[in-house]
Amino acid sequence: MTRLFAIILAVLALAVPVSAQQGPLRIEITEGVIEPLPFAAPSFVAVNADAQEVGADIASVVAADLVSTGLFRQIQDSAFISGITSFSSPVEFADWKAINAQALISGQVSTDGNRLVIQFRVYDVFAGQELGNGLQFAGTTDGWRRMAHKVADAVYSRITGETGYFDSRIVFVSERGNKGDRQKGLAIMDYDGANVQLLTDDSSIVLAPRFSPTGDRVLYTSYETGFPRIYLLDVGSASRRVLEQQPGSISFAPRFGPDGNTVVYSLATGGNTDLYRMNLNGTGQVRLTSSPAIDTAPSFSPDGSQIVFESDRSGSQQLYVMPATGGQAKRISFGAGRYGTPVWSPRGDLIAFTKQHKGRFHIGVMRTDGSEERLLTASFLDEGPSWSPNGRVIMFTRETQGSAGSASLYSVDITGRNLQRIRTPYGASDPAWSPLQ
Amino acid sequence: MLEWRKQDNESRKMKLITKTVLVIAALTLAACDQNSRFDNPLGGSGVSDDFADSGLAASNPASPEYFRQFVGDSVLFLVDAYTLNASARATLDDQAQWLMDNPGYTAIVQGHADERGTREYNLALGDRRANSARDYLLSLGVDAGRVKTVSYGKERPAQLCSDESCYSENRRAITVLVAG
Numbered sequence: 001m002t003r004l005f006a007i008i009l010a011v012l013a014l015a016v017p018v019s020a021q022q023g024p025l026r027i028e029i030t031e032g033v034i035e036p037l038p039f040a041a042p043s044f045v046a047v048n049a050d051a052q053e054v055g056a057d058i059a060s061v062v063a064a065d066l067v068s069t070g071l072f073r074q075i076q077d078s079a080f081i082s083g084i085t086s087f088s089s090p091v092e093f094a095d096w097k098a099i100n101a102q103a104l105i106s107g108q109v110s111t112d113g114n115r116l117v118i119q120f121r122v123y124d125v126f127a128g129q130e131l132g133n134g135l136q137f138a139g140t141t142d143g144w145r146r147m148a149h150k151v152a153d154a155v156y157s158r159i160t161g162e163t164g165y166f167d168s169r170i171v172f173v174s175e176r177g178n179k180g181d182r183q184k185g186l187a188i189m190d191y192d193g194a195n196v197q198l199l200t201d202d203s204s205i206v207l208a209p210r211f212s213p214t215g216d217r218v219l220y221t222s223y224e225t226g227f228p229r230i231y232l233l234d235v236g237s238a239s240r241r242v243l244e245q246q247p248g249s250i251s252f253a254p255r256f257g258p259d260g261n262t263v264v265y266s267l268a269t270g271g272n273t274d275l276y277r278m279n280l281n282g283t284g285q286v287r288l289t290s291s292p293a294i295d296t297a298p299s300f301s302p303d304g305s306q307i308v309f310e311s312d313r314s315g316s317q318q319l320y321v322m323p324a325t326g327g328q329a330k331r332i333s334f335g336a337g338r339y340g341t342p343v344w345s346p347r348g349d350l351i352a353f354t355k356q357h358k359g360r361f362h363i364g365v366m367r368t369d370g371s372e373e374r375l376l377t378a379s380f381l382d383e384g385p386s387w388s389p390n391g392r393v394i395m396f397t398r399e400t401q402g403s404a405g406s407a408s409l410y411s412v413d414i415t416g417r418n419l420q421r422i423r424t425p426y427g428a429s430d431p432a433w434s435p436l437q
Numbered sequence: 438m439l440e441w442r443k444q445d446n447e448s449r450k451m452k453l454i455t456k457t458v459l460v461i462a463a464l465t466l467a468a469c470d471q472n473s474r475f476d477n478p479l480g481g482s483g484v485s486d487d488f489a490d491s492g493l494a495a496s497n498p499a500s501p502e503y504f505r506q507f508v509g510d511s512v513l514f515l516v517d518a519y520t521l522n523a524s525a526r527a528t529l530d531d532q533a534q535w536l537m538d539n540p541g542y543t544a545i546v547q548g549h550a551d552e553r554g555t556r557e558y559n560l561a562l563g564d565r566r567a568n569s570a571r572d573y574l575l576s577l578g579v580d581a582g583r584v585k586t587v588s589y590g591k592e593r594p595a596q597l598c599s600d601e602s603c604y605s606e607n608r609r610a611i612t613v614l615v616a617g
Binding site: 178226228252266310340381383 | 519555558561593594597
């Protein structure tokens, strides 16, 4: 189902006078938060009776988004002294201070047929004033979750100074069945696990999907022809086509270039795996590496000038950076262990990777020159990191051991905190995070 | 799985008699360890389905069932490795002989890896293993056009436990026969 969605942003006139003092309501994420910031998000006030349920639902999703970051703590409705009964009335800050709700999100919803309008404000309670401007979103009622995520993104952004990441989607592999014979199909969902939809059936193995820079298409690997080959799929229509079909070869590990029209990938032929790039229409194929080593898992820098990839040319899997046109590759990983699946952060500042050492797997990050390596997780099998649109959270696959082992999706903050499992209907692997929609 | 050492032609005849005796004996035994055989990647049901688990089928030296049970369709590898040890070469010697004796079949060599590695690397490693076996078959005289390769990386383990006893069985190249 195509989701057409129009958002109109309007700046609302301030309902309360601005005080001269600037509120100190701020979370600096990089400092490693000690105490989550307490907030209150009462149900959005319903202008018409039909909007009551969605008003409560929106507030719930906003609150869940903020709490999921590990940076915020929700004060439940049962603790409220007074509530928000009218969106435009002055706020009784004393009542919110008394329950230590340092941030207050107040909102209003109205529906008219399938049209939905949301307005909201954020208050710095202890400064007794609004934080930023009120905003309005309008769209169709079936887009209410996306609007709630946009509200949460605005709140998060005002308090942390960072861009949000809640109005985003995850494409992943949904998997079922016995470990020796997994049935895998492509699926897509909201970042919080809602609205799961299948993009392919599970009649042939599919692996490692990746979003285009605009989130409208996905590159992935499929065994539909009986051999691993790279495919391009349109998310809206779920139509797909194979990009490469050279007999005597297999292709895999595709990723988009930042222009959205090129693909970098691995091609294995005659027992040797190298990196290639080409236009999505199949023209302009260029071989990027020519070593007898395995060169795979390429990822572009956000500015498109470089590619990070893994290679075992030194004798074990390590990370290398080379110009996007090919050429001299510089090794950037030097710790003990094997490094793979490198992914360049959308902020350009870090590279996430999978590391294997002494029988354990880790998700880690390092600077793009290889310095300041930090491991964020450890388990029997963690692999395949993907960045949130704001470069602050990483999602990955965790697989449990044994014959009954299964895979699920997890996320972790780049400080290593707030490890969480993402609920999916079945087993899940190989997540890729979309850009902000 | 029965293993046969490489021998000269004289003892090969003797070997065939011995094999026939053993085939008859095998008919009364429980089925050999059957790795799950997923769909033939070139489409179709795969020749082996025609013969199912019938022990009688394996008594025919020109049957894929015989190939699987008595020639041996599987060679194993060490961690991260794709070189063939003596046992692997011996099995492939017999595979090559069978293929040359039975020109009505082609083969796909599937390369596999254990789960202790990342997904893309294991695809590439499986490809190395499949090609290692294929190159050796070709070096013995099997026509290049008769042998294809595919990699399944870590996607289709033969054994499911998470220790070396299973991993060693999963680092493998399997030769699957295709009629025609």
